[in-house]
Structure formats: structure tokens, C-alpha cells
Amino acid sequence: MMIGSKVDYDISNLYIPKDSKEDIDYQKSFNATLTIIVRDKDGKVIRRHKQKSHSPTANFIGLMLPATWYNTTGKTFTLTSTSNSTYNYAPYGPNIMYGINYPNSNSNQQTYLINIMVGSGSNSNPYSAINLASPISNGSGTGQLLYMTPNIPTGITINDNQAYFITSQSFINQSGGTVNITEVGIVINLGIHDSANYQDFTASVLTWYDVLSSPISVGSGQSIVIYYTFSVNA
């Protein structure tokens, strides 16, 4: 059986045929949308904003690498927290499995969505962003917004050939002045452990980041809801 140098060439050069046909009816199979609804103090919608969301961060991509890559290369992926601490992630060791914390009756180092963070700055390279450029803190002081508890989906909704889930969070402006939002990101509390119950890494990690195509102004007494919609479709 011929499993030799020619196949090795195909692999090592990631050979892409030049004369192959592109499908003309291709549609994007994965989409993410960022929607923001602004309401006045009476709950009346006063502005709606929607844009395509584009930017998984390097942290996200590292967490999406299959175990085979770690096993066969022996490499690690450097995860970086919002406070710039790092961890060399490798979900498999020589004898035991490593990975992200999964719900356990004895565990208290959860991996969960902390916040859909909002900010007033802008990172030029979303891929390498580890935090928002200028996070808006939680509170009712000047320049602050009250962060409500994030809502996470209970499942995935199927609509014909589309499947999607939505996660959202509300914010209220009790600062007494207008607060402008220019950037949004998803921050999770990431817990990674080995199987001997040794905690390796628990930190806030930015996994998704977007700069708004136009700023959102939230007046005093107003509230907003930010929705992230993630979908796949045929």
C-alpha cells in the first residue's frame, strides 16, 4: 500500500488544488450577531442597534483546539486572563486528562459566564485582546453602569435549517450622567484542573470581543439589553 512521500507532501504543504471549483452557492455556516436595545426609564424602546459580531479572541481559539493537537504535538496553548496572568493549557497529560471544570457536587471552582462586559475604549486587534480597552465598571458612580445578572440559554433553538442560542445581559444607568459604550466583550470565569484535584488555573478570561460600529449612549435613568446570538445554518 502506498502511504509514502507523496502523501506526506500533500500533508506538509497543505496542498490546495488551484484548479478546483469553488461552490457558488456557499453561505456562511456560522454567524454571531450583537444586538443592543436601549430603553428609557419607562421601558420604552428608544434605540435599537444590530451588527455582525466578528471576533473570537485567541483564548477562544485555544479552547477550541482538539485534544489530538495537544497529544501529537506535545505543545501547549497560552491562555491569558484579563489581568494578564497566563496558563499553558494542555488538556491531556502523559497519563491523565486535563480540561475545563465540569459541574461536580464537590467542586467550587466553576467555569461560568461572568459578564457581557461593556467599555468605552477600543482594541485594534480583537484576536489578541485580553480585556476591554476601557471597561465600564459596575456601579452607580460617574461613568458606571449597573450590571444585572447575565442570562444564559437553557438550550438551542431550531428554526428550519438554523440553530441558535442567545445570551444576554441588562445594564442600568444610575450614574446621573450619560455613559457611552463603544466596545463589548464576553468574560468567563475559567477553571482548569488536573484529575488529582489540583487547581491549576482559575481566572477571568476574555473569549469574545467586538467594537461597536457606532457608539451607544445610555442616558441617566435609561437601560440597555445586550444580546449575543450565535447560530449555525445550512
Add this chain to the structure above:
Amino acid sequence: MLIQNEIPKEDLDYILEPFKEEDNKEKNNKQIISEKIIAIIRDAKGNIIDKREQKMRSLTQYFLALMSIPIIGTYSNASSTTATGVLSNVLGLPSQVSSAGNALINFDTSIQLGSGIQSFTPTLNSLSAPITNGTGTGQLIYYTSSVSYTNNSISILIIVSNSSGNTINVSEIGLIGTIYIGYWSGAYYTNNYSYLFSYDTFSTPISIPNGGVATFQIIITFSG
């Protein structure tokens, strides 16, 4: 105030409303993830007899559920000890593992080929007619899958050879995902859960002659 999992209808209608053409077309067309399938087929002498490249169209809800982990985590909330509904309801993973040590989750991928064809739905969980591993009639030998990572691209590759004695026609390809949940409870245990992460068909079947070898790659590129 937004109540947990209750989205006002006026908000939901707007969220699900398709983008208008004038809504910044260039930015809207930028892909977050682009997927590609490459196949190279050689005969018994090592000569290339066919080569294909096509966009991958069809990620399933199971891949979307996997992607939910870096987005919403594995726990329902900060004080919870139960899994998100996406993990338990869509992937069928346990709501909670009871063990003395921490429980962990990770995953792996591989490629499966098939000789059938079927319509895609996001809930599809298998190929129409999977080609099994072996040297018997209608079988292909699957060699070890490999994964490479460069910049923003993850490439999953499989090499297959045909020792069945006859030509094998490949008309469908799937990315198979296996999710592992491991935990320590006096000893180390791992439970495996398998899913179809993507499904695609070839516009014309790929023929692998007896004695031939083929490489199939699925490349997932994140925009970053």
C-alpha cells in the same frame, strides 16, 4: 428588567430579523469562521487522479453547543453546581458529576467518510452510509487522524487507503466530535460522548480505486 430566559417579543423579533442590504455590507459579509474541505486522491502508483476543494456548509447544533463552552461556560451560574442547559439538554451530558475529585471536560475530533447522501438539518447526528474501517467490501482503512494549528486555522486530516479490491465512492464527509468527561473517584474515570459536528456532501462522488490512497482535510479558520 429582563427575567431569566425571557426575551421580550419585540426584542426577539428584531434580533432574528435578517440584516438589511444597506447595513454595512462589507462588514456583515466578513466571516467569523470559514470552513474548507480538501481532498486529494492518488492511485496505486501515487499519481494524483482527483483533487477537490470546497467550502464546508453545514455545522450542526452539536458543534454550536461545543462552542458555547468558551462563551457561557459549563456551569449554569457562579453559585451553581449544575451544567448549562446547552450541555445537558442538547449534548445530553450529565447535569452534574458526583465524584470525590473535580470533573473535567475536553474534546477531540476526527473525520468520517460515507457513501450515502442526505439532506442537512442542524440536528443530524450521523452520516447516511458511513464507510467503516477495514479491508472488506465497501471498506476503507482509516489511518490515525492528525490535527495542525497555524495562526487562526485548525486543520483536521485523515488518510485513508483502499484495499477492498474494488473502487470505493465517497459522497459525504463528517467531522465527528468526541467529548470526554473525566473525574477522580478513588480511581480515574472517563466517559465518552460522540456527535456529528459537521456534515457535507461532494457535488460528485470521489472515487478511490483499489490500491489508492486519499487525504481528506477539514480546515476551520477563525477570523480573530
